[in-house]
Amino acid sequence: MPLSENEISDLFILLNDHYGYDFSGYAIASLQRRIKRFTSMNKINGFPELKKRLDDDPVFFSSFVHELTVNVTEMFRDPTFFQCLQQKVFPSLSTYPFRKIWHAGCSTGEEVYSMAMLLNEHRLYDRTRIYATDINSDVIQKSKEGIYPLRFMQEYSTNYILAGGASSLSDYYTARYDSAIINNHLKKNIIFSFHNLVTDVSFNEFNLIVCRNVLIYFSPALQEKVIELFYNSLGMLGYLALGSKESMLASKLKNKFEVVDKKEKIFKKIV
Numbered sequence: 693m694p695l696s697e698n699e700i701s702d703l704f705i706l707l708n709d710h711y712g713y714d715f716s717g718y719a720i721a722s723l724q725r726r727i728k729r730f731t732s733m734n735k736i737n738g739f740p741e742l743k744k745r746l747d748d749d750p751v752f753f754s755s756f757v758h759e760l761t762v763n764v765t766e767m768f769r770d771p772t773f774f775q776c777l778q779q780k781v782f783p784s785l786s787t788y789p790f791r792k793i794w795h796a797g798c799s800t801g802e803e804v805y806s807m808a809m810l811l812n813e814h815r816l817y818d819r820t821r822i823y824a825t826d827i828n829s830d831v832i833q834k835s836k837e838g839i840y841p842l843r844f845m846q847e848y849s850t851n852y853i854l855a856g857g858a859s860s861l862s863d864y865y866t867a868r869y870d871s872a873i874i875n876n877h878l879k880k881n882i883i884f885s886f887h888n889l890v891t892d893v894s895f896n897e898f899n900l901i902v903c904r905n906v907l908i909y910f911s912p913a914l915q916e917k918v919i920e921l922f923y924n925s926l927g928m929l930g931y932l933a934l935g936s937k938e939s940m941l942a943s944k945l946k947n948k949f950e951v952v953d954k955k956e957k958i959f960k961k962i963v
């Protein structure tokens with residue numbers, strides 16, 4: 693059920709007015725694909741029915757938001773990125789007595805726990821606070837629980853070794869039945885919470901912001917707005933890490949950053 697332009701803008705108004713979710717800057721083609729999938733899975737016949745269900749049923753609304761936001765993630769995704777972080781960013785982070793890191797668009801938490809493990813191995817974790825945020829409350833809940841299918845751990849363990857992990861991935865979780873439960877020690881300095889990159893403001897000053905595989909779903913104008921938010925949320929000489937398919941070369945703020953690693957998309961605020 694592809695929606696017409698008018699229906700799409702109606703939908704954006706409804707989502708914004710009722711729930712404060714602004715999807716108007718998201719890339720339309722991929723939104724259309726996901727709306728189509730969602731409506732056919734839920735056997736929705738036409739836009740009026742979709743609108744009514746979204747209006748009336750908060751559980752239905754929540755699963756709609758889940759569908760619109762792509763939550764694919766893994767531990768040590770792009771291992772060379774994590775290797776680069778340790779080589780080019782951690783030495784500078786270690787010069788601060790206390791560090792603040794923001795994972796924006798953290799999904800179900802795998803990326804955040806990967807960071808915590810490496811900080812732990814560099815003896816940086818205890819004096820670091822990690823803020824991990826997302827627009828989707830279901831994934832925030834899963835992040836807090838930190839329980840992942842045990843069958844994924846073999847692949848994650850390979851990623852961990854490629855990322856330069858110095859210990860063993862199994863040191864960080866307890867296996868129970870078919871689940872891997874992240875150890876509490878790794879959770880203690882992480883705050884998971886709701887934050888909408890489109891509508892919410894800066895809430896702290898960070899030494900490192902990690903926002904990977906989120907901007908690809910936004911229009912160029914929305915990407916610019918979010919990069920501005922990151923610029924305003926970074927301390928001087930703070931780092932910004934984006935996803936492998938993302939860049940800030942088109943941003944008007946690009947001259948305020950130095951490229952730390954072009955391939956791994958790591959930038960440093962210099963002005």
Ligand SMILES: C[S@@+](CC[C@H](N)C(=O)[O-])C[C@H]1O[C@@H](n2cnc3c(N)ncnc32)[C@H](O)[C@@H]1O
Binds near residue numbers: 763796803890905935
């Ligand atoms: C593909 S996942 C990326 C997860 C992780 N950063 C990684 O690279 O593996 C994208 C995440 O961005 C979140 N997201 C989408 N729009 C957002 C917004 N406006 N504000 C905050 N998070 C958003 C989604 O809910 C989803 O969890």
